[in-house]
Every structure is written in C-alpha cells, then in structure tokens.
Amino acid sequence: MMAIVEKKITIRNETGLHARPAALFVRIANKFESAITIAKDDQTVNGKSIMGILMLAAEKGARISIIADGNDAEKAVDELSEILSQDIESNELGQVK
Amino acid sequence: MKSPKKPIRKQVQLKGIPAAPGIVIGKAYIFGTEELHAPERNISFEEVPVEIARFKRALLETRKEITKVEEKISREMGVEHGRIFSAHLLVLEDPVLVEEVITHLKKKKKNIEFIFVRILDKYVDVLSEAKDEYLRDRISDIMDVGRRILRNLLGAENRGMEDLTEKSVVIAYDLSPSDTAMMHKGRVIGFATDIGGRTSHTAIMAKSLEIPAVVGLENVTDIIRHGDMVILDGTHGMVIVNPTKRFIEKYEKEKKRYEHIEKGLFGLKSLSSETIDGHHVILAGNIELPEDVASVIAHGAEGIGLYRTEYFYMNRRDLPSEEEQFNAYKSVAMRVKPHHVIIRTLDIGGDKFLSHLEMPKEMNPFMGWRAIRFCLASPVIFKAQLRAILRASAFGKLKLMYPMISGISEFRQANALLEDVKCDLRRKGIPFNNDIEVGAMIEVPSAAMTSDIIAKEADFFSIGTNDLIQYALAVDRVNEKIAYLYEPTHPAVLSLIKMVIDNGHKEKIPVGLCGEMAGDIALVIILLGLGLDEFSASPIAIPEIKQVVRSVKYSVAKVIAEKSLQMQTGEEVRQFAKARLREMVPELADDELSSGV
Structure with a gap:
C-alpha cells in the first residue's frame, strides 16, 4: 500500500546524527523500497545518502523529521526512528572513542 | 604546489599533538598524498554515455579495491578497524553523489574526472566549515575514496606505502585510513602529519598499530626533507629535526627508559605508594583529555593531580560550550572515583594561545596577561568553566585549582566569581558539591612567599614547578641558550618549596607538586623528605616514582632533605640526590636522566 509516513524525532545520542549512527542509518534506509527523506529546519536530504546526512550536521537535541514514501513506508519510519532514539554507542563510521 | 623547501641543517623542534606514545629515531620519508586534481576537457554530446560508462567502471574497480582492503584490515587488525572501509563503500555508492556527477556531466559537457573533482570539492568545502571536529575529520574519508576513484579514472598507479624499503619515520600532510592501514609494520617506525587531531583516524590507527605518532604539526612537511634525521616523541608530541648528538643521546636514553617502564614496572600497579616505614603519599597523574584517564588507571595512579583544560580552547574557532566541558569533566570524575581529580581552570597565555581570541602579542608573555589574570578579566569565559566544573562535581570527587595566583587578592576575586556561580546553580536547583575543595x-614566587596567608583560605596547594623555577631563577624555560640555568635543585627553589609545604601543613592543608620535577626520579627522595603529600606527573612516570617511594624510609628521606637544604649549589644537590638514589634504588639509578625531557 502506497503511503507517505512522517515522524518527528529528537536526536538523542551524544554525537548527533552525523556521527556514528549515520552509516547505520543509511544502510538500513537502503533496505527499504520507499524513498526516505530527512528534514531539519528547512533543509531536506536523501536519507539513503551518507553525504546528504553529513551535510545536515544534525547535532544532539536537533529536531528532525523522517519521511518515507512507498510501500514499506510505515515500517521504514519505525525502524529508522528507532535507531536515532537510542544512544547508539556502536562504531559505525569506524570512529573509536 | 608548495614552495621549495629551505635547506636546514640546524636542529629544529616542532610541537604537535601526541597521537600515539613512544620514541623513535630515524630517517624521514616524505609521503605525498596527491591533491585531487584532474585535467579539464570539453566533450561532445556523443561522448556523454562513454564518460558515464567510464565513471561506472571506475566505481566498480574502486569497490573491489576497498572491499579487499576491508578484508585485509579486518583480518589483521580486527573488525572495528575494517568498518572504516565499509563506511567508505557508502560514500562510493552514495546515490546523491553519483546522480549529481552524472547530471553535471550532461549539463556541463566536461570530462568526467573534472566534474567529479568539482562535486567532491563542494562537499569537502562544506565539511571543512563545520564546527564539529568529527565532521571535519570525515573529509579525509571522502578524500580517500575520491582519490581512489580518480586514480581508477586516470589509470594512475596506486602508490602507497609499499615503496618503503627501509625503516622510516613517515612525514605527510595527512594520512588517509588506507595509507595508515597499509603501513608496513616494522618499516614505518613512526609518523608525523601536518593536520589531524587526537580523534582523527590517523591518531586512532596509530594507537592500535602501536606506532609512535605526532599529528597536527601544521608545517612539518615544509620543514622536513626526505632523508633528514628525526626524533619523534609520540608521548610528548615532539618532533626534532636534524637533532644534535646531545639530543640523540638524551632521547636514546629516554627511549630505553620508556620501554623499560612499559615492560617491567607494571607489576607495581596494585601496590600502595608508601615508604618502608608506612608513610603514604598520593601519586597522581597529569592529564589533558578524558581519554588520558585510561593511561592514568593503567599506570596505577591514585587520581588526577592536574587536569589541564586548555585543550578545549585551542585549535578551534568557537568557544567550548559549558555542556561540552561538563560532559568531559563528568566522565573523568566518574571514571576516577573514588580518587580525586584536580581541575586547573583555564591557563591560557604564555606559550599557549586561544585560536579564536585575538590575544595581543606580548614582549614577555610568561609574565603577561594569562591564566587567572585573563580569567578574572573575562568573567563570561571563566564562569562558563566554573559552572561546568561545579555541575560535574555532583558526579565524583572534583577539586578546583586556580593557576598563576600571585597573592591572596586574586584568590579571593576568583572565589567571589565562584560564589556567584554557586548561587545561580542553587537558585536553579542544579545539583553540585557545595563543599568542593578549592586550591591555589x-x-x-610571591605566592610561595605569602603562602602562609593563602593557606588560611585555600583547601590545598599544588606547586607548579615549571613556572616557579623560571620565575624564581629568571630563566626563560623555552630559551635553549640559558637552559643550563634552569635548575630544579637550585637552593632558592628548594627553600621556596619547603616554605610552601611548611605553610600548608601549618594550616593542615595538603600540598602537592605537579610540574616536571615530580617525575624527576633523582629528586623524589628529597621532595618526599620535605613532606610533600602528593606527586602528580605524567602517567608513565608513576611506576618509577612509586618504586622509589617504596624503597626508602620516610625518616631517612627527611634527613636527606634536611641535608640538601644546607647545600650551596644546585649541582651539589643533584649529585647528592643521585648518589642517594644509587644506594637505595640501584635498579633505577642506571637509566636515570640528568634532567627530565
């Protein structure tokens, strides 16, 4: 079923979206058929693009929207917002703290 | 293109950011990472699909290369290091990037290499403006991938560390993760780079490869030439080009000492730092970054006697936020608990400077507008730091210390600001330790001589010998020509130290010492005998100090200190101290350096 689903969330993890979870986010986003967009203030980027997410520079506390458009939109938004709501300490961009 | 390098024969010392500890001495190998550059050419409409096909092929080849490197690194160094390269794959296959390149190609009708470099440059420009260090560090990832794609487009050969034939210290503007990963263990004995911070990949890889490294030297590639002899001290972040014989000897000794400590003295870690007759002193570590806590714990230190906070303020364009400082102080406090952490408030000026504040050039910066003088004149900056420290004090045993106090008035002024901040926190109901100890x-020298007055209001003293010596003896500690006059054992210095300790003890407050002198092995017995309560030194010096403490009787140390105070010259004291060390701790006397590095 085609649908556009949007969810607003606040970045919780210390280093922001641009840091460690960015790569994970892109990998998960790419599993879905739906087009994924992230919006912050008046800026929107492709959620399947690591470069786009880096350009967004969303730090801890930033309010962003995840918008999915397609058959699996609902599931995509659920899974992706889940990633950003946890304080992910994994090491997805290879950064060892 | 960089300007031709000036020939140098004289010894030059460069200071950078220590990235991975250890000392190496060897020949420099200049490693050039090519700038991204591509020739420009117009293409016809018919050529567009050809160029697109070339681009796609280059992407595929690059993918194969990166996958290969990823496998190699995961196998040899562990999966977590391999992950850097799987992030590279994401850049390579980025749908937005690829689409943007193709759209531009169709529109501009230029060769693909040229278009590709232009698009990549655009991203790099945006990221280099980023405030966040992490984001700026990502540039090297993107450049790394970009360089590979470009090489595959241009058919240029992959030039890496493979052509290194002899043991070398690699000097580079920057090293990409692939460069670092391909370093031959054994042939690359150390490396130094112009750019990079402590959290850059280069620094992280160096640590895990255990190759001594210094980063952030700014112009090391301009100064060092191929084949130059260099000493690289990754522990202190120093690179010495064309060292004199004296320096090479000094560092060879230091290198031996370092290796000896790392191997042998670790066994002392869990033993208490007390004398044969049961007198306990605190051996604490000096740190600069929260990451250094690991080393403090690993070397068996009882807390942190000096947490320098200048790092927050340097190499950046904006001021550190209260939050950023709070998080760092909190994490250190929690990890070091139940031991204490003495945080020294901002000590900027002198040989350090804030990159974003226009500090006026001074004729005599060590005696100028710095440390507490600067802080009292800049209450906004100072209060933000005090707030961060106070808030973090709810999470562990934090103590606060003001640098460069010259008399009681400055101490009171600083405390008045502290009281303002406390009131504000109280009003807002933010938790903090109201009884936080505040020391000077x-x-x-003026503070030492009026330490009886200051002791009545301070909760502790910490003697900063590096500056105390230079002020008391009027010896600029960065001037090589008069370095021989810089004597920690000078009778004037010893009697100032004694005065401070005695005055502190009269008011029942503990007295520590946090300069290089604390790590000067020959002097430990004297300082102990003078009644010092806490030694704070760089973590690697802790095991040796502990061994000395554990090998002497406090009663004997007191006699030795008393005798030292009767002597007339610094040299006499030094020789006397060395002889006592040889008698009591012969195993350490052999590699004892005449003065600390």
Whole structure:
C-alpha cells in the first residue's frame, strides 16, 4: 500500500546524527523500497545518502523529521526512528572513542 | 604546489599533538598524498554515455579495491578497524553523489574526472566549515575514496606505502585510513602529519598499530626533507629535526627508559605508594583529555593531580560550550572515583594561545596577561568553566585549582566569581558539591612567599614547578641558550618549596607538586623528605616514582632533605640526590636522566 509516513524525532545520542549512527542509518534506509527523506529546519536530504546526512550536521537535541514514501513506508519510519532514539554507542563510521 | 623547501641543517623542534606514545629515531620519508586534481576537457554530446560508462567502471574497480582492503584490515587488525572501509563503500555508492556527477556531466559537457573533482570539492568545502571536529575529520574519508576513484579514472598507479624499503619515520600532510592501514609494520617506525587531531583516524590507527605518532604539526612537511634525521616523541608530541648528538643521546636514553617502564614496572600497579616505614603519599597523574584517564588507571595512579583544560580552547574557532566541558569533566570524575581529580581552570597565555581570541602579542608573555589574570578579566569565559566544573562535581570527587595566583587578592576575586556561580546553580536547583575543595597553584614566587596567608583560605596547594623555577631563577624555560640555568635543585627553589609545604601543613592543608620535577626520579627522595603529600606527573612516570617511594624510609628521606637544604649549589644537590638514589634504588639509578625531557 502506497503511503507517505512522517515522524518527528529528537536526536538523542551524544554525537548527533552525523556521527556514528549515520552509516547505520543509511544502510538500513537502503533496505527499504520507499524513498526516505530527512528534514531539519528547512533543509531536506536523501536519507539513503551518507553525504546528504553529513551535510545536515544534525547535532544532539536537533529536531528532525523522517519521511518515507512507498510501500514499506510505515515500517521504514519505525525502524529508522528507532535507531536515532537510542544512544547508539556502536562504531559505525569506524570512529573509536 | 608548495614552495621549495629551505635547506636546514640546524636542529629544529616542532610541537604537535601526541597521537600515539613512544620514541623513535630515524630517517624521514616524505609521503605525498596527491591533491585531487584532474585535467579539464570539453566533450561532445556523443561522448556523454562513454564518460558515464567510464565513471561506472571506475566505481566498480574502486569497490573491489576497498572491499579487499576491508578484508585485509579486518583480518589483521580486527573488525572495528575494517568498518572504516565499509563506511567508505557508502560514500562510493552514495546515490546523491553519483546522480549529481552524472547530471553535471550532461549539463556541463566536461570530462568526467573534472566534474567529479568539482562535486567532491563542494562537499569537502562544506565539511571543512563545520564546527564539529568529527565532521571535519570525515573529509579525509571522502578524500580517500575520491582519490581512489580518480586514480581508477586516470589509470594512475596506486602508490602507497609499499615503496618503503627501509625503516622510516613517515612525514605527510595527512594520512588517509588506507595509507595508515597499509603501513608496513616494522618499516614505518613512526609518523608525523601536518593536520589531524587526537580523534582523527590517523591518531586512532596509530594507537592500535602501536606506532609512535605526532599529528597536527601544521608545517612539518615544509620543514622536513626526505632523508633528514628525526626524533619523534609520540608521548610528548615532539618532533626534532636534524637533532644534535646531545639530543640523540638524551632521547636514546629516554627511549630505553620508556620501554623499560612499559615492560617491567607494571607489576607495581596494585601496590600502595608508601615508604618502608608506612608513610603514604598520593601519586597522581597529569592529564589533558578524558581519554588520558585510561593511561592514568593503567599506570596505577591514585587520581588526577592536574587536569589541564586548555585543550578545549585551542585549535578551534568557537568557544567550548559549558555542556561540552561538563560532559568531559563528568566522565573523568566518574571514571576516577573514588580518587580525586584536580581541575586547573583555564591557563591560557604564555606559550599557549586561544585560536579564536585575538590575544595581543606580548614582549614577555610568561609574565603577561594569562591564566587567572585573563580569567578574572573575562568573567563570561571563566564562569562558563566554573559552572561546568561545579555541575560535574555532583558526579565524583572534583577539586578546583586556580593557576598563576600571585597573592591572596586574586584568590579571593576568583572565589567571589565562584560564589556567584554557586548561587545561580542553587537558585536553579542544579545539583553540585557545595563543599568542593578549592586550591591555589603555587607557581609565582610571591605566592610561595605569602603562602602562609593563602593557606588560611585555600583547601590545598599544588606547586607548579615549571613556572616557579623560571620565575624564581629568571630563566626563560623555552630559551635553549640559558637552559643550563634552569635548575630544579637550585637552593632558592628548594627553600621556596619547603616554605610552601611548611605553610600548608601549618594550616593542615595538603600540598602537592605537579610540574616536571615530580617525575624527576633523582629528586623524589628529597621532595618526599620535605613532606610533600602528593606527586602528580605524567602517567608513565608513576611506576618509577612509586618504586622509589617504596624503597626508602620516610625518616631517612627527611634527613636527606634536611641535608640538601644546607647545600650551596644546585649541582651539589643533584649529585647528592643521585648518589642517594644509587644506594637505595640501584635498579633505577642506571637509566636515570640528568634532567627530565
């Protein structure tokens, strides 16, 4: 079923979206058929693009929207917002703290 | 293109950011990472699909290369290091990037290499403006991938560390993760780079490869030439080009000492730092970054006697936020608990400077507008730091120390600001330790001489010998020509130290010492005998100090200190101290350096 689903969330993890979870986010986003967009203030980027997410520079506390458009939109938004709501300490961009 | 390098024969010392500890001495190998550059050419409409096909092929080849490197690194160094390269794959296959390149190609009708470099440059420009260090560090990832794609487009050969034939210290503007990963263990004995911070990949890889490294040297590639002899001290972040014989000897000794400590003295870690007759002293570590806590714990230190906070303020364009400082102080406090952490408030000026504040050039910066003088004149900056420290004090045993106090008035002024901040926190109901101990760093002779007055209001003293010596003896500590006059054992210095300790003890407050002198092995017995309560030194010096403490009787140390105070010259004291060390701790006397590095 085609649908556009949007969810607003606040970045919780210390280093922001641009840091460690960015790569994970892109990998998960790419599993879905739906087009994924992230919006912050008046800026929107492709959620399947690591470069786009880096350009967004969303730090801890930033309010962003995840918008999915397609058959699996609902599931995509659920899974992706889940990633950003946890304080992910994994090491997805290879950064060892 | 960089300007031709000036020939140098004289010894030059460069200071950078220590990235991975250890000392190496060897020949420099200049490693050039090519700038991204591509020739420009117009293409016809018919050529567009050809160029697109070339681009796609280059992407595929690059993918194969990166996958290969990823496998190699995961196998040899562990999966977590391999992950850097799987992030590279994401850049390579980025749908937005690829689409943008193709759209531009169709529109501009230029060769693909040229278009590709232009698009990539655009991203790099945006990221280099980023405030966040992490984001700026990502540039090297993107450049790394970009360089590979470009090489595949241009058919240029992959030039890496493979052509290194002899043991070398690699000097580069920057090293990409692939460069670092391909370093031959054994042939690359150390490396130094112009750019990079402590959290850059280069620094992280160096640590895990255990190759001594210094980063952030700014112009090391301009100064060092191929084949130059260099000493690289990754522990202190120093690179010495064309060292004199004296320096090479000094560092060879230091290198031996370092290796000896790392191997042998670890066994002392869990033993208490007390004398044969049961007198306990605190051996604490000096740190600069929260990451350094690991080393403090690993070397068996009882807390942190000096947490320098200048790092927050340097190499950046904006001021550190209260939050950023709070998080760092909190994490250190929690990890070091139940031991204490003495945080020294901002000590900027002198040989350090804030990159974003226009500090006026001074004729005599060590005696100028710095440390507490600067802080009292800049209450906004100072209060933000005090707030961060106070808030973090709810999470562990934090103590606060003001640097460069010259008399009681400055101490009171600083405390008045502290009281303002406390009131504000109280009003807002933000938790903090109301009884946080506040001490004075005693490093100005006038403070030492009025330490009886200051002791009545301070909760502790910490003697900063580096500056105390230079002020007391009027010896600029960065001037090589008069370095021989810089004597920690000078009778004037010893009697100032004694005065401070005695005055502190009269008011029942503990007295520590946090300069290089604390790590000067020959002097430990004297300082112990003078009644010092806490030694704070760089973590690697802790095991040796502990061994000395554990090998002597406090009663004997007191006699030795008393005798030292009767002597007339610094040299006499030094020789006397060395002889006593040889008698009591012969195993350490052999590699004892005449003065600390």
